[in-house]
Amino acid sequence: MPITSPEKYWWKPADKEEKIWISIALLWCLVLTIMMPLMHLIGTQNPSVNPMKIRPQDYRTVSEAFIEKYKVGEEQGIPVVEPPDGADVYLRAQMWTWTPILKLKKGVNYKFHISSVDLMHGFSLMPLVMNFQVVPGHDNILNMTPTSAGTFHIICNEFCGIGHHTMVGKIIVS
């Protein structure tokens, strides 16, 4: 019984059925393990690989400079920014906006720097459902290439206070 002590020598060989099951499971575990480094080599969608800390006030300064430099308009008080091809793009999360609205080109690679100047936020690109944690003090650096044109939205999926559910941003790809 599992509630009484086992016999004196319980380290005994497993049966054939048990061995088959465990071997298959172990093989599957090894396949799963190999897939992760493999996707870093052959895959195109990986989390950030560039470590970088950035003070929230520094991030604010850099992202403000980025907005000022490439601003092309304004929509409901939020700046609209069109960076040149291959530029560093700063997407700032703060309670409860994603600043700025970005205008990007299809097929062009951009180096995204996503960070927060206040609390934790969650970057969730819709309708593609791609999610990244946005941590104040850390720069989430991601190389992204839009592969289709259209309007994309960014919603916040990490609790960031009472207005969390109103935090929506926008990326327009042409």
Add this chain to the structure above:
Amino acid sequence: MASELVFRTCPITGKKVYAVTQNLIWINAVTAVVFILVGGIMAFLVGMTRWPAVHLLPADLFYRFLTAHGLNMLIFWIIFFEIAGLYFGSSVLLNSRLAAPKVAWLAYILMLVGAVLVDIMVFTGKADVMFSSYVPLQADPKYYLGIILFAVGALIGCGIFFGTLAIAKAEKTYEGSVPLVTFGLAAAAIIAVFTLACGAIIYIPTFLWSLGLITNLDPGVYRLIFWGMGHSSQQINVTAMVSIWYLLGALTVGAKPVNEKICRSAFFLYILFINLASEHHLLTDPTLSPYHKMVNTSYFMYLAVLASMIHALAIPMMVEVAQRKKGFTKGLFEWLTKAPWGEPGFPAMIFSLFIFGFIGGITGVVYGTEQLSIKSHNTWAMTGHFHATVVGGTTLAFMGLTYYVIPLIFRRELIGKKLAVVQPYIFGIGIILIALGMGGAGTLGSPRRHWDITFAQSVIPFSFDPAVIFFTTIAAIGVLTAVTGGAMYVGVSVLSVFFGRKMAANEAKLL
């Protein structure tokens, strides 16, 4: 000290049940049920708010009650019940007196004071920070203090467990190795020590930070160590739950492990590697390297997943062997069809195994892959995953066990046996609907911890694929079903514990 040595002999199992142990199991288990009641009411309110057709609470109360739901369920209900389980697994199963019962009472009081303090802070709106309380979102210092008190109490509870193991060994109350269930609970207690140590490492500086004594607390490091506690506490649940599956197998069909080596090796792998899975929360975080992510998220080459796969074979196998020995040998599945489906423990165990393994386990391994985490991180699918593991798995197993603990340990006859029999079915079906509804909506991008998925108040308008509303409705129906099942559980267990007929000393009746 003689009062500490008073015991009775269980007429069913022949185990010595010490009076002090019995009282401690009683108080911890009853307290656990009080917290599941609080958490369950929150579940109903939060679930009905997420459903756009009802949208019950205003935003501030929604976030407040969601915080309360997480803490009362994930921490208070489960850890109080587990502490009761640890005292049972050490003192009762080993026929041993409990180490330092007075200290065990102190542990209980610390946990209770901590839990009540946390609940007061949350319900008075001084800690609208969610279960994870990510820095730099700040709560009242008393909130962090409450968590620390609770964790210290639970840590002392684990110490009592290890102390009792040592006493039992020294006083030779058992021969050879400890029983498998005790071994599994020892694995859970070891995992708990790492968990609670992480809690102390992160909550003490956070407490000082909330008092203004520390200024710079890195939010990334906070997340790292917080999840060393937050996720590992769910690994305590997994390990305790698997131990309880073995226990329920024994209590319902008299099953015994087919190969002790296999079962214990699987628990051994849990001890070594399962806590690395805390990394699952950090896969889309900046700064941490892919090496740290891959080594940890894979539980070191998925060896802890291998352990779960081993239990997934060993438990149905021991049930089948026991049933076949009873003569249910017709065809491939007579052992299963003739199983005691009309007894609460058996369907609770099978539902728990199925929901944990096939819904919670598979989604967990998929979402916990570095690249696939991009598709699921912080979505409602994640909420679906851990409702399948923690609620469908752990909570359901604990519920099933409760119906045996009441007659075995508390010596009361169950009131409402018919309700107890259908309860695991209702609760199990509810959780399956919740997990699938949340999983479907989350896969389409519906976020977790979100008051309004219609985005009615956003400056930039946005709306989801209408299928999200459909899946949310499925989850809401699941909430109503599971809350009904949960209420039946609380009703049956509370009525039985307080008003059930007291059983005679030699009465060997289980259900």
Add this chain to the structure above:
Amino acid sequence: MPEEKKISGWQVLMDDISMLFLLGVVIPTVLYVIWGVMEYAFAPTFSLPPGPTP
């Protein structure tokens, strides 16, 4: 009573709760906590170029 044979080393290890305790605490502490904290501690910090902000 059958003749005394040696108990397997694995069985001895798994009966040794304090050794299991040590392994169970040390492995995640080293691989998860210490390694992780070191990565955070040694990650480079972005610094603004000197002079007036652009």
